[in-house]
Amino acid sequence: xxxxxxxxxxxxxxxxxxxxxxxxxxxxxxxxxxxxxxxxxxxxxxxxxxxxxxxxxxxxxxxxxxxxxxxxxxxxxxxxxxxxxxxxxxxxxxxxxxxxxxxxxxxxxxxxxxxxxxxxxxxxxxxxxxxxxxxxxxxxxxxxxxxxxxxxxxxxxxxxxxxxxxxxxxxxxxxxxxxxxxxxxxxxxxxxxxxxxxxxxxxxxxxxxxxxxxxxxxxxxxxxxxxxxxxxxxxxxxxxxxxxxxxxxxxxxxxxxxxxxxxxxxxxxxxxxxxxxxxxxxxxxxxxxxxxxxxxxxxxxxxxxxxxxxxxxxxxxxxxxxxxxxxxxxxxxxxxxxxxxxxxxxxxxxxxxxxxxxxxxxxxxxxxxxxxxxxxxxxxxxxxxxxxxxxxxxxxxxxxxxxxxxxxxxxxxxx
Amino acid sequence: xxxxxxxxxxxxxxxxxxxxxxxxxxxxxxxxxxxxxxxxxxxxxxxxxxxxxxxxxxxxxxxxxxxxxxxxxxxxxxxxxxxxxxxxxxxxxxxxxxxxxxxxxxxxxxxxxxxxxxxxxxxxxxxxxxxxxxxxxxxxxxxxxxxxxxxxxxxxxxxxxxxxxxxxxxxxxxxxxxxxxxxxxxxxxxxxxxxxxxxxxxxxxxxxxxxxxxxxxxxxxxxxxxxxxxxxxxxxxxxxxxxxxxxxxxxxxxxxxxxxxxxxxxxxxxxxxxxxxxxxxxxxxxxxxxxxxxxxxxxxxxxxxxxxxxxxxxxxxxxxxxxxxxxxxxxxxxxxxxxxxxxxxxxxxxxxxxxxxxxxxxxxxxxxxxxxxxxxxxxxxxxxxxxxxxxxxxxxxxxxxxxxxxxxxxxxxxx
Numbered sequence: 001x002x003x004x005x006x007x008x009x010x011x012x013x014x015x016x017x018x019x020x021x022x023x024x025x026x027x028x029x030x031x032x033x034x035x036x037x038x039x040x041x042x043x044x045x046x047x048x049x050x051x052x053x054x055x056x057x058x059x060x061x062x063x064x065x066x067x068x069x070x071x072x073x074x075x076x077x078x079x080x081x082x083x084x085x086x087x088x089x090x091x092x093x094x095x096x097x098x099x100x101x102x103x104x105x106x107x108x109x110x111x112x113x114x115x116x117x118x119x120x121x122x123x124x125x126x127x128x129x130x131x132x133x134x135x136x137x138x139x140x141x142x143x144x145x146x147x148x149x150x151x152x153x154x155x156x157x158x159x160x161x162x163x164x165x166x167x168x169x170x171x172x173x174x175x176x177x178x179x180x181x182x183x184x185x186x187x188x189x190x191x192x193x194x195x196x197x198x199x200x201x202x203x204x205x206x207x208x209x210x211x212x213x214x215x216x217x218x219x220x221x222x223x224x225x226x227x228x229x230x231x232x233x234x235x236x237x238x239x240x241x242x243x244x245x246x247x248x249x250x251x252x253x254x255x256x257x258x259x260x261x262x263x264x265x266x267x268x269x270x271x272x273x274x275x276x277x278x279x280x281x282x283x284x285x286x287x288x289x290x291x292x293x294x295x296x297x298x299x300x301x302x303x304x305x306x307x308x309x310x311x312x313x314x315x316x317x318x319x320x321x322x323x324x325x326x327x328x329x330x331x332x333x334x335x336x337x338x339x340x341x342x343x344x345x346x347x348x349x350x351x352x353x354x355x356x357x358x359x360x361x362x363x364x365x366x367x368x369x370x371x372x373x374x375x376x377x378x379x380x381x382x383x384x385x386x387x388x389x390x391x392x393x394x395x396x397x398x399x400x401x402x403x404x405x406x407x408x409x410x411x412x413x414x415x
Numbered sequence: 416x417x418x419x420x421x422x423x424x425x426x427x428x429x430x431x432x433x434x435x436x437x438x439x440x441x442x443x444x445x446x447x448x449x450x451x452x453x454x455x456x457x458x459x460x461x462x463x464x465x466x467x468x469x470x471x472x473x474x475x476x477x478x479x480x481x482x483x484x485x486x487x488x489x490x491x492x493x494x495x496x497x498x499x500x501x502x503x504x505x506x507x508x509x510x511x512x513x514x515x516x517x518x519x520x521x522x523x524x525x526x527x528x529x530x531x532x533x534x535x536x537x538x539x540x541x542x543x544x545x546x547x548x549x550x551x552x553x554x555x556x557x558x559x560x561x562x563x564x565x566x567x568x569x570x571x572x573x574x575x576x577x578x579x580x581x582x583x584x585x586x587x588x589x590x591x592x593x594x595x596x597x598x599x600x601x602x603x604x605x606x607x608x609x610x611x612x613x614x615x616x617x618x619x620x621x622x623x624x625x626x627x628x629x630x631x632x633x634x635x636x637x638x639x640x641x642x643x644x645x646x647x648x649x650x651x652x653x654x655x656x657x658x659x660x661x662x663x664x665x666x667x668x669x670x671x672x673x674x675x676x677x678x679x680x681x682x683x684x685x686x687x688x689x690x691x692x693x694x695x696x697x698x699x700x701x702x703x704x705x706x707x708x709x710x711x712x713x714x715x716x717x718x719x720x721x722x723x724x725x726x727x728x729x730x731x732x733x734x735x736x737x738x739x740x741x742x743x744x745x746x747x748x749x750x751x752x753x754x755x756x757x758x759x760x761x762x763x764x765x766x767x768x769x770x771x772x773x774x775x776x777x778x779x780x781x782x783x784x785x786x787x788x789x790x791x792x793x794x795x796x797x798x799x800x801x802x803x804x805x806x807x808x809x810x811x812x813x814x815x816x817x818x819x820x821x822x823x824x825x826x827x828x829x830x
Contacts, residue, residue, distance in 0.1 A: 016747055016773070019770075019771065019773065020767075020770045020771045093770070099792065101790070101792060105781055105785065105790075107790075107791050107792065110769065110770075110777075112773065112803075112807075114803045115773070115803060193627060197803050198803070198804075212608060212631065213631060216627065216628060218633050218634070218802065218804055219633070236826070238826075239825075239826040242826055242828055243826065243828060245828075246828030246829055247828075250828070250829060332431055350823075352435075354525065354821050355434075355435045355508070355525075356434065356435045358431070358434065358527065358530065358819075359819065360819055360820060361819065361820040361821070361822060362525075362819060362820070362821050362822070363821070363822040363823075363824065364821075364822065364823050364824060365823070365824040365825050365826050365827075366520055366822045366823070366824030366826075366827045366828075367827065367828045367829050369828070369829035370520065370822055370824075370827070370829055371820070371822075375516070375520075375522075375829070376522050376820060377514065377516060377522065387633065388527075388529045388530060388612045388613070388817045389613075389633055389804045389805050389817065390804050390805025390806075390817065391805075392527075392817045392818060392819050392820075393819065393820040394820070402803045402804065402805065402807045403807060404773070404774065404775055404776065404777060404807050404808065405775060405776040405777070405786070405791060405807075405808040405809070406769050406776070406777050406778070406779075407776060407777070407778040407779065407781045407785055407786075408765075408778075408779050408780070408781070409778065409779060409780040409781030409785075410654075410780050411651070411654040411657055411658065411780050411781075412780075412781045412782065412785070413657055413658060413660075413661030413662075413665070413781075413782045413784070414661055414665060414782050414784035414785055414790070
C-alpha cells in the first residue's frame with residue numbers, strides 16, 4: 001500500500017475522533033501549535049534556509065523565493081494567525097431549524113465537520129500552518145500537499161504541529177504532510193474518493209487546473225479573478241475615480257484586483273477622461289476599445305485577448321458598452337465568477353446588477369478589493385471559491401463544515 | 416463541435432436568462448408543463464409502448480419494465496407532482512445575514528441558482544419531468560441524460576416540456592434531453608467543467624460509480640444505503656420491535672431501509688428474541704453473529720460479507736456489540752453515511768449518537784425510513800446525498816441553489 005493511502009486512512013480515523021470534540025480541546029491544540037511554532041523559530045529558519053538555498057540553485061524567481069521565505073517575522077505572524085483562530089467560535093455542533101413535524105418527530109440539522117480535507121498548494125509554507133489550524137478548528141483532519149520547493153520547511157512545520165497534537169491528546173494523524181514533488185502521488189491523493197471528502201487547491205492556475213482535471217474527489221477552487229467595474233450613466237465621477245484606482249492599483253497582483261473597466265457610452269465623455277487620467281498618473285497602462293480611445297487618446301488599442309485577461313499587473317482593459325445590458329453581457333461572457341462591481345446612482349440598475357451578475361461577490365459602489373474573508377467578517381479565510389457548491393466566495397471556518405440531519409422521535413414509524 | 420457541447424452551451428445561456436426570473440414566470444411554465452403532460456397522455460403512452468416493446472425484446476427484467484412504464488396513471492401522477500412544485504416557495508433571491516461592517520459596507524448573501532445541472536439516470540421516465548421541474552423552479556437549466564431503454568418516452572417528454580417553455584416565454588434551452596446510450600457522450604458531458612456546475616446521478620451503484628469516476632464537474636451522489644439500528648441497553652422492547660419491523664419490512668428495496676441490526680450485549684437476552692421473532696414472522700431472513708445465534712437459534716450464521724451489505728430485500732444482518740462504543744465502531748466501519756438510528760432511553764447515549772455518528776441523517780427513536788425529503792418537510796426531493804458538500808441528506812429545492820455575497824457601499828475603498 002502506498003504512503004499516501006496510509007496517510008489518508010490515518011487521517012480518516014483521526015477525523016472520526018476529532019468530529020465530536022468541543023471547542024476547548026481544539027483550542028488547546030491551537031494554543032500549543034502557536035507556542036511550539038515560536039519555540040521552534042530557529043529550527044524552522046534552518047530548514048527554510050535549506051529550501052531557499054536549493055531554490056536559488058535551481059534559479060527560482062525572486063518573487064517565488066520571497067514567498068518561500070520563513071524567517072522569524074513570518075513565524076511570528078503565522079503564530080499570531082493561529083492565535084486569532086483560537087478566538088473564533090467553533091463552527092461545529094450547533095443545531096438549526098429544529099422543527100416539529102405532524103407526526104411528532106423533531107427534525108433539524110446539526111453542523112458537522114466535512115471529514116478529511118486535502119490541501120494542494122505551492123510555495124508559501126505558512127499555508128501549512130494556516131490550513132492545518134483552520135481545518136482542526138472545524139474538526140477536520142487534513143492532508144497537506146505543499147510544493148517541493150518548501151519540502152524541508154513543511155516537514156519541520158508538520159513535526160511542530162504533530163508535537164502539539166500529541167501534547168494536547170489530539171490524534172496526531174489529524175495533520176499529515178504528504179510528500180511533495182511527485183505528481184503521481186498527488187493524482188493518487190485526489191483519487192481517494194472513499195477517504196478524502198474535499199480537495200482545495202491554492203496556487204497558480206496551472207496547479208488548480210491540474211487538481212481539477214485529476215481529482216475524483218470534490219474540488220472547491222477558483223481559477224482566476226477577472227474582475228470588472230462598470231461605470232453607469234449618472235454615476236458620481238469622484239466615486240468612479242476612487243473605486244477604479246483602489247481596485248486596480250492598491251494591490252494589482254491579487255485575484256480581487258480590477259482587470260477591466262466598463263463604461264456606459266452615456267457616461268464615457270463625462271467620466272472616462274477623469275478616471276483614465278487618474279489611472280495613467282498612477283502608472284496604469286490602459287488598453288481601450290475604439291470608443292474608449294476616442295475620449296482617451298493615451299490608451300493603447302485593446303486586442304480581443306485583452307477582454308477576459310487576468311493581467312495581475314498595472315494593465316487595465318477599458319471598454320465602452322451600451323448601457324447596463326452591454327455591461328451585463330460583457331461580464332457574463334468574460335467574467336470569471338469572482339468579483340463584479342457597479343458604480344451607479346440608479347437604484348433599478350443597482351438591483352439588476354445584484355440580481356443578474358453571477359459572481360461569488362457582487363458589489364454596488366464598493367471596491368472589488370473587498371472580496372476577502374476578513375473584510376466579510378469571516379475572521380479567517382482558507383481560500384476563495386468560484387465553484388458553486390456550499391461555498392461561493394471567501395471560505396471561512398463554516399465552509400469547512402456541512403450539516404447533517406438529526407431526528408428525535410419517541411418511536412415513530414413510517415406509514 | 417459535438418451535440419452535447421452545443422446542448423450545454425445552450426443550457427448555459429438559458430441559465431443566465433432563468434437566474435433573475437421571479438416565481439410567477441417559473442410557476443407559469445410549470446403549470447403549462449402539467450397541462451401539456453395531461454394533453455399529451457396518448458402520445459406519451461405510444462412512445463412509451465415502443466420503449467416497453469423494445470425492452471421486452473431485449474429481455475429486460477419485469478422490475479425494469481415496471482419502472483419503465485408510463486401509462487395514463489403515471490402521467491397523471493407526474494403532472495400532479497409538477498403542480499405540487501408550483502405550490503413550493505421560490506428558493507432563489509432572498510437575502511440573508513446582511514450586516515453592516517465598521518466601514519459602513521452592508522455585506523450579506525443572496526441565494527442564487529447553481530446554473531447548469533446534469534442529471535444522469537436510468538429507467539423511470541417520470542424522473543425526466545420531476546428533475547426538470549425542480550431545476551426550473553430553482554432557476555437552473557438542466558441536461559437530462561436518461562437511460563437508453565426510455566429514449567422514446569424521454570424524447571417525447573422533452574418535447575412536451577419545451578413546448579411549455581416556449582408557450583410561457585422561458586428559454587427553451589433550459590431543458591435539454593441528452594441522447595442516451597452512448598457512454599462516451601456521458602463522459603463528455605461530465606467533463607464540461609466550464610459549462611456544467613453540478614452532476615447528480617440517480618440509479619444503481621454501477622451508474623453512480625461510472626459518474627463519480629468519470630466526472631470532472633462536481634458530483635453529488637449516494638452509492639448505497641447501509642442503514643443500521645442500534646438497540647441500546649434499557650431500550651423499550653416494544654419500541655425496538657416497532658422500529659426494526661418498520662425499517663426492515665415496510666419497503667425493503669429502498670435506500671433508507673434497514674440492513675443491519677446492532678444490539679447491546681446487555682440487551683440481547685431481554686430484547687433480541689422478541690425483535691427477532693417479529694422479524695421472522697414477517698418473513699425476514701436473519702443472519703446473525705455467534706452471540707446473536709446464542710439467543711436466536713433461528714438465525715443463520717452471518718459471514719464477513721454480511722456486515723456492510725446492502726441487501727435491499729427481506730434479509731437482515733444482526734450483531735451483538737459491546738455497548739454504544741461497539742455500535743459506534745461498527746457503524747463507522749460498515750455504514751454508508753446514509754441513515755443510522757438508535758433506540759434508547761439513555762439521554763447521554765442519545766446525545767453521543769447524534770454527535771458521533773457521521774451520516775446524512777442520524778436518528779433517535781425513529782425508523783430509518785424517515786430519511787426522505789417529504790418527511791423532512793422539503794416538499795420535494797431530487798435525491799439523497801451522502802457527499803458532504805452543501806447537501807448532505809435529502810436534497811430539496813434549496814440544494815439546487817447556493818449563495819453569492821453581495822456588498823452595498825457608498826464608495827468605500829480598501830486601505
